[in-house]
Amino acid sequence: MKLMCCGGSNGSMDMNTKNSKKEDEAVGQHSGLGVRHFQVFLLFFALTVAYALRVNLSVAVVAMTDAASVNPNFPEYEWSEKTKSLLLSSFFWGYVITQVPAGQLARKFGGKIMILSGLSICSILNILTPICARIGGWQLVCALRVVEGLCQGVVFPSTHTILSHWAPPKERATLGTCAYAGNQFGTIIMLATSGVIAASPIGWPSIFYISGGIGCVWSVIYFFFGAGSPSECKSISAEERKLIEMGHASEVSNAAEVPKEHLPTPWMSFFTSPAFLVLIVAHSTHNWGFWTLLTEIPSYMKNVLGKDIKSNALLSSLPYVCMFCMSFVFSAISAQLNNRNCVSTVTSRKLFNSIGLWIPMITLVCLGYVGADQSELAVVLLCFTVGMNGATYLGYNMNHIDLSPNFAGILMGITNGVANIMSIIAPLIVGFIVTDEHDPEQWRIVFFIASGIYLVGNTLYVIFGKASVQPWNDPPPKPRRNSTPQVESQH
Known part of the structure; x- marks a missing residue:
C-alpha cells in the first residue's frame, strides 16, 4: 500500500491529478445535496426493506411455534428444530441461484427495473406468509421463502449497477456506504420491533404484514422517483449530470463507442484477473466471519456464558447498531482522506478492508478466552467485532465498481454468489466442530478458524488487490454478421 503526504503529489500520481482537476472544479460547483444523494437515499431504504424481509422470519418463527407464551390468540405450529432450521436456510437456496443472472439482467434492462421487480414481488409474498402457513404448513412457507430468495438475489447486483451510474469516483465509497448501511438498519428495526409486535394485540402475522406493506410502499415511491442512471432522470440539473459524467470519464482513457449494454461480457477475463479473484476471496472471507457470528454467537452466549441473547431485543440488535454507526464514522474518515488526497484509492480500499477484517x-x-463469569466483556467484544466490520463497506464492497464500472453488477453477482455459499458452509462447519455446545474449547476452535480465514483472506487482498479500471472493462464489440448497408437501412 502506498501512502502519500496529505495534499502532496508524486510522479505516479501526476496523471491522476491532472485528470481529476476538472472533476474537482465540478465538485466545487455542485458540492451540496443533489439528485444522486436522493437516489442513494432510496437505495438505503431498498436495502432496509430487503433485510427486514430477510430476517423477519428469524424472530417470527419463535412466536409461530410458541404462541401460548407470546400471544395465545394466534395460530401455533408444532415445528421441530430441524424444520425451523430448514425454513431459515431456505431463503438462501434461491438467493444464491439468481446472483450471477441478476447482474447480467441489470446491465441489459437497467438496475431500477430489476430491484423494483425483485423487492415488490418479495414484499407481496411476505404478506402472504401467514396465509401460506395456515393452508400449506411449513412446506408451503419453505417454498415461499425459496421464491423470496430468488427475488432478492437481484438486489445487490442491481444496487451496484445503479451506484456505478450515479456515484462519481471521489464519492463512491461514501455514497456506497450510505446505501449499504440499509442492511444493518433493516436488521436493527426488525430485531428490535418483531418481539413487541408478536406480543401485541395484532400478533405475529403482523410482522409479515407490516414489513411486506412497507416494502410495497417503497416500491410505489421508487417507481415514480427512482432512476437507474442520470440519463433516465428528468429532474437532475445540468451541473450535477456534468459532475457525474466527468468523474466517470476521468477513470477511462478510451471509453467504448458502443452503448454499455451492448458490450460483450468478458467472462474469461473476469476469472483470469488476479484483482477480481482476490475480490472474491475478500468477499467470501467477510461472509464467513459475519455469518458465523450472526448464526452461532447467540448459541455461544447462551450455552457457554449463560446469557440468552435471543430473548433480549436490545442485546440481539446492539452489534448491528454498532456496525450501522461505525460505517458512517469510517465513511467520514474516508471522505476526509480523499478530499485531502492523503491516500490513493487502492490504499484506501486496502486500509479499510484491513480495519474491517484484521481487528475482528x-x-x-x-472472545475465545472470555470466561463464563465475564459475559459483559463478551458482549462488548462481540459489538466491537461486528462494529469494525462496517469498515469493509469502504473496502472490498466498492471495489467491484473500481475494477469495472461497466460490469459492476455482474462482478457483485459473482462474488456475492460465492460468498453466500461460504455463509451456508460456515454454520455447517461449526455444527461439525461443536459437538458439545457447553464446551468453551470447542467454541475456541470455531473462533480461531474464523480468525485464520480473516488473516489469510485479507492478506491476499492487500497483496493482489487493485482499484483501477481493468482493461477488460471496455472489451471490443462483437462484429455483426451479415451487417450490409442494405440490411441496416431496412431496420
Missing part, C-alpha cells in the same frame, strides 16, 4: 480477527481470538 484479534477480537475473535480474545
